[in-house]
Amino acid sequence: MMYEVRDLQLSLPDMAHKPLFGAAPRIDILKGLSFDVPKGAVLGIVGGSGSGKSTLGRAMLRLLEPTGGTIRFDGTDITHLPEDRLRGMRQRFQMIFQDPMSSLNPRRRVGGIIAGPLKLHGLDNIAARVDEALDMVGLPRSFARRYPHELSGGQRQRVGIARAVALRPEFILADEIVSGLDVSSQAQVLNLLDELVGELGLTLAFISHDLSVIRRLCSRVLVLHQGKIVEENETARLFAAPQADYTRELLAAIPLPDPYQVWR
Known part of the structure; x- marks a missing residue:
């Protein structure tokens, strides 16, 4: 099992209501989540704004430390693992961020951006690994000399993917990575991820607010609402017979029966 999550809880300081003196009150973001991610699975994590899906993703990668419960990665309990011990594991799990313009250093060329984590580890x-990563995401090797602002949104997102896969991780978390792209670029990025999962044997968690995107890519879906899991099922079964009212609301928000069918 790639991930085993049990009774996961996480609270964060509510800085909007922090008193002049003393600590800020805490808000419960994740409220007792339990689920598994088998090796090789493509798990969709879906929910509306404020549902806790991005917080869950960051907790899974230990970018945030849980306040309760356990997270096991490939059999190792990483819930409260010290950073010096986590550092050696971080090559095995990587993240692709939502906004490449904020996650890619605008002062560095693409080659340097991809090379950064390789040098860190x-x-x-x-140089060969950078070229290989660009090949894997379908970008010309000459792009290594370009800056992020010289690329389109879809190309920048491919650079973010290249940076992640260059380390040859076992698990990748993709957080809303197509939400800011046009439909054509969304299709290309989703198809690329689909190919990489098969070629590299990746386990993938894909966070989105859009169930139609989840349907295109994922084999299983976790539906979050107000920090809780309200439904978990295989993708086909969830679309055919949703059990939770909130899931039915999300499905009703899809404008077309399957707008991504044309991409298959």
Whole structure:
């Protein structure tokens, strides 16, 4: 099992209501979540704004430390693992961020952006690995000399994907990575992820507010609402017979029966 999550709880300070003196009150974001992610699975994590899906993703990668429950990655309990021990594991799980313009350093060329994590983890043959990563995401090797502002939105997102896969991780978390792209670019990025999952044997968690995107890519779906799991099922079964009222609301918000069918 790639991930085993049990009774996961996480609260964060409510800085909007922090008193002049003393600590800020805390808000419960994740409220007792339990689920598994098998190796090789493509799990969709869906929910509206404020549902806790991005917080869950960051907790799974230990970018946030849980306040309760346990997270096991490939059998290792990482719930409260110290950073010096986590550092050696971070090559195995990577994240692709929603906004490439804020996650890619505008002062660095694409080659340097992809090379950064490789150098951090002490890997060799950096230039060859950068070229290989660009090949994997369908970008010309000449793009290594460009800056992020010289690329389109879809191309920048491919750079973010290249940075993640260059480390050859076992697990990737993609957080709303197509939400800011036009329909054509969304299709290309989803198809690319689909190919990489098969070629590299990745386990993938894909966060989205859009069930139609989840339907295109994921084999299983976790539906979050107000920090709780309200439904979990195989994608086909969830679309055919949703059990939770909130899931039915999300399905009703899809404008077309399957707007991504044309991409298959």
